[in-house]
Amino acid sequence: MSATKKKNQANAPAPERRRELLDTAAEVFAAQGYNATTVRKIADAAGMLAGSLYYHFDSKESMLDEILSTFLDELWEGYDAVLAAGLGPRETIEALVTESFREIDRHRAAVAIYQKESRHLTDLPRFHYLADSQRRFEEAWLGTLERGVADGVFRADLDVRLTYRFVRDTVWVAASWYRPGGRHSPEEIARQYLSMVLDGIAVGG
Amino acid sequence: MSATKKKNQANAPAPERRRELLDTAAEVFAAQGYNATTVRKIADAAGMLAGSLYYHFDSKESMLDEILSTFLDELWEGYDAVLAAGLGPRETIEALVTESFREIDRHRAAVAIYQKESRHLTDLPRFHYLADSQRRFEEAWLGTLERGVADGVFRADLDVRLTYRFVRDTVWVAASWYRPGGRHSPEEIARQYLSMVLDGIAVGG
Amino acid sequence: MSATKKKNQANAPAPERRRELLDTAAEVFAAQGYNATTVRKIADAAGMLAGSLYYHFDSKESMLDEILSTFLDELWEGYDAVLAAGLGPRETIEALVTESFREIDRHRAAVAIYQKESRHLTDLPRFHYLADSQRRFEEAWLGTLERGVADGVFRADLDVRLTYRFVRDTVWVAASWYRPGGRHSPEEIARQYLSMVLDGIAVGG
Amino acid sequence: MSATKKKNQANAPAPERRRELLDTAAEVFAAQGYNATTVRKIADAAGMLAGSLYYHFDSKESMLDEILSTFLDELWEGYDAVLAAGLGPRETIEALVTESFREIDRHRAAVAIYQKESRHLTDLPRFHYLADSQRRFEEAWLGTLERGVADGVFRADLDVRLTYRFVRDTVWVAASWYRPGGRHSPEEIARQYLSMVLDGIAVGG
DNA sequence: CATGAATGAGACTTCATTCAT
DNA sequence: TATGAATGAAGTCTCATTCAT
DSSP, X not given: OOSSOOOOOSOOSOHHHHHHHHHHHHHHHHHHOTTTOOXXXXXXXXXXXXXXXXXXXXXXXXXXXXXXXXXXXXXXXXXXHHHTTOOOHHHHHHXXXXXXXXXXXXXXXXXXXXXXXXXXXXXXXXXXXXXHHHHHHHHHHHHHHHXXXXXXXXXXXXXXXXXXXXXXXXXXXXXXXXXXXXXXXXXXXXXXXXXXHHHOSBSOO | OOXXXXXXXXXXXOHHHHHHHHHHHHHHHHHHOTTTOOHHHHHHHHTSOGGGHHHHOSOHHXXXXXXXXXXXXXXXXXXXXXXXXXXXXXXXXXXXXXXXXXXXXXXXXXXXXXHHHHHHHTTSGGGHHHHHHHHHHHHHHHHHHHHHXXXXXXXXXXXXHHHHHHHHHHHHHGGGTOOTTSSSOHHHHHHHHHHHHHHOSBSOO | OOSSOOOOOSOOSOHHHHHHHHHHHHHHHHHHOTTTOOHHHHHHHHXXXXXXXXXXOSOHHHHHHHHHHHHHHHHHHHHHHHHTTOOOHHHHHHHHHHHHHHXXXXXXXXXHHHHHHHHHHTTXXXXXXXXXXXXXXXXXXXXXXXHHHHHTSBOSXXXXXXXXXXXXXXXXXXXXXXXTTSSSOHHHHHHHHHHHHHHOSBSOO | OOSXXXXXXXXXXXXXXXXXXXXXXXXXXXXXXXXXXXXXXXXXXXXSOGGGHHHHOSOHHHHHHHHHHHHHHHHHHHHHHHHXXXXXXXXXXXXXXXXXXXXXXXXXHXXXXXXXXXHHHTTSGGGHHHHHHHHHHHXXXXXXXXXXXXXXXXXXXXXHHHHHHHHHHHHHHGGGTOOTXXXXXXXXXXXXXXXXXXXXXXXXO
C-alpha cells in the first residue's frame, strides 16, 4: 500500500544500480538545489556521461520524483506504525519525533530536498502526492497536539497551530545540518529535542 | 557601520523605484526560488520588459545581492543594539527572538530567500558576507546560551550546540509560513515561541 | 562637387558641436572597432547620456557614414588636385603619397576606421560610395604605375597589380600606428616611404 | 616549445572535427569581423545549430583564442627555424618574408583576423600572448634590420623603426587580399615584394 | 549499457533606439 | 538640448533531452 504511485522507469534491470544513481542524484540535488543541478553534474558524480542517465531514467524530474516518493513511502510506513500503536499524546509525539530523526538519518538528502523544493513542486500534477502527504502530516501532528491539550498533558495557553508549525519545521530543518555518522545518533538528537520542546530550556520551569 | 558592503548600483538616482523593483524581485525569488525565477518573471511582476531591468541593475545576481545585504544590514543594526544593551542571558535571548520576528515581519521575502539560498551562495566571492554574518550569528546566540548555562539560568544537561541549532532554525524557518498582517503580530509570535522554548509545552515542566 | 551625398542630419544647428561629437565618435570607433563601440561609450566620451546623441544624429550608422564621407570628400579634393596637375608618373606617385600622409595626419581616426570597416560596409546601400571611391582609387594609382612602366620610369619586371597593392596598403596601414604630433611630420614620413619604395632599402640598388 | 599555451578544450576527442569547425569559424571571423560574427553564422556555415557549437568549444572567444594561438604557434616554429639558421641580414629578411607569405597561404583567415582584431584583444588577459608575440616579432625584424645597417647591407639614411613598420605591415596586410590557389604562389609574391622593398620600383636606382 | 554529438527551447544580457519631461 | 526610463530585437550561452553507434 504505497503512499504514492508506480514509477514508469525507462528500463527494468539492475535495481541496485538504479538506487546507486538515485542516491548520487539526491546528494547533488540536496547540495546544490534541484534547479541548479544539471544532469551533467549528476552524471559526473556517477562517473558517466549525461546522456547515459537516460538509459536509466526518463527525465531529471522523474529522478526527483522517485527520490521523494521513495522517501515518503518509507516515512509513512514508520509514521503509520506509530499512529496505529494507540499511544498517549505525549508518547505519540515522542515516537513521531524519534521516527522523524531516524528518517533524516536514513534519507538525509531526500529530506533536505523535500524541505527546499516541495513548495514549488506541489503545483505540478506529478507531485500532487506531496500535498497529500502534507495534509496527512498536519492531521497526525496537529491531532496529537490537540488531543494532548484536551487530555491536559500539553499546555492550553499556547496557540496549538503555531506550536505545530514550530515543531514540524524544527524537526525537518535538522536535515540541513545533520550529518549521518556524526557525534549524535538520531535517537540522541530526538531525546535532546524532545526534552527542549516538552520541558523548556529554562531552569526552574 | 554596515554588516556588509556598498553596492555598485548600475545607476544612482530614483532610489524609490529601485526599492520597489527589489521588493518585487524579492517576492518572486521567495516564492519560486532564485534559480527557478527568470528575469522575465520579475519583469512581468514589475510591469516591464525583461531587458528594462538592466537599466536599474547590473544582473539578476546583483538584485539578489542587494536584497540580502540590505536585509542583513538592518538585521545587524537591531541585533547589535540588543547585544550592546548589557542584558542577562534570558533577556538577551528574549530580545533577540523578538527582534528576529520583527525582521521577519519587515523582510519576510528576504529572510525566506536567505534560508533557501544562502548555503550555495556562500561559495561565490560576492556573497562571502553571508558566511561572515553566519559566524557572528553563531557567536551571538551560542555565546548567550553558554553564558546562560554558566549563570545557571539555562539547563546544563542539554547539548548547547544542538540547542543553538534548534533555536536558530525554529526562529528563521517561520519566514516560510509567516504572512505579514496575519492573525499574529511578530511580538505575539515571539512570546509564544519563547514560552515554548523556555518552559516547554508539557504541563508540569 | 562632393564625392558622396548630403547627410540628413537629425537637427540643423550648432555645426561645431556636431563636428566635436563626430571627432569623439571617430576616436572611439578607431580605438575599439565600430561594432564593439556602443553608443553609450561615445556618449560617455562626450560627457552626455546615450539617448542625448540622438538629438544630434539619426543613428550610430549615420555617425559612421558622416565620418567616412567627410574624410573621403576631403581626400578626393586633394587627390583630384594632384591628378589634374599634369605631373609625370613618378611625381604623381610622390604627390599622391604625400597627400595621403597628410590626410592620415588630419583624419587619423577616419582612416583607421576606413581600413578596418570598409570591407563589410560596402554591402550596405548607404555605403556604396566606399566601393566607388575604391574604384577611383585603383584607377588613379594603378593607372599612374602603368604609365610609369610605359614611360620607362618604373621597372617593367614587377607585376604592376601586385605592386599597386603593396604600395596602397603600405600607405594606409600607417594610420594604425601614426600619432599626429609625433616625431615625424607627414611630409617626413612620405619622404622616407617614397625613398624606400622607389629606391629600395638595400645598398647599391 | 610553444609560443602560446595549452587550450582547455571543452572536450578532448575527435580533433579533426574540432579543426574543421575552427577553420569554418576562422573564415567567417575573417570575412565579417569577430564582433560582427554571430555564433549562429558560424553554426550555419558548419551546418549545425548555434547551441551545438558549445559541445565543442567553451565560448566564441575560446574559438578565436584557439584559432590565433594555433596560427602563432606554427608561425613561430617557422620563424625560429629561420632565426636559428645563422643567415646574414639580407638573407634573413628574405627568409622571414618568404616564411610569412607561406603562413598567409596556410592560415589566411587567421592572419586576417590577427590583423584586424589583435589591437583590442591584447587588453584581455586571455590574449596576453598576442603582445608577447608582438614583442618577439619586433625583436626579430628590427634586430635584423639594424644588423643590416651596421653591416652596410641596408641603407643608413632611413629611419630603421619606420622601415620596420612599413615592412611588417605590408607583409601582413597582404592577408586581406591574398587568395590561396590564385595566380601567384606565396614564393612568387615574396619574390616580387622583396624585389620592391630591397631594390625599389624606380628604374636606375 | 554507455558514448559522442547534436537539438531546440529558453535563459541572461546587451544595446540601439525612442520619447515624455 | 539633455535626461531618465523604457522598449524590443538580437546575441551568447546553458541544458534537458534524443539517438545512432
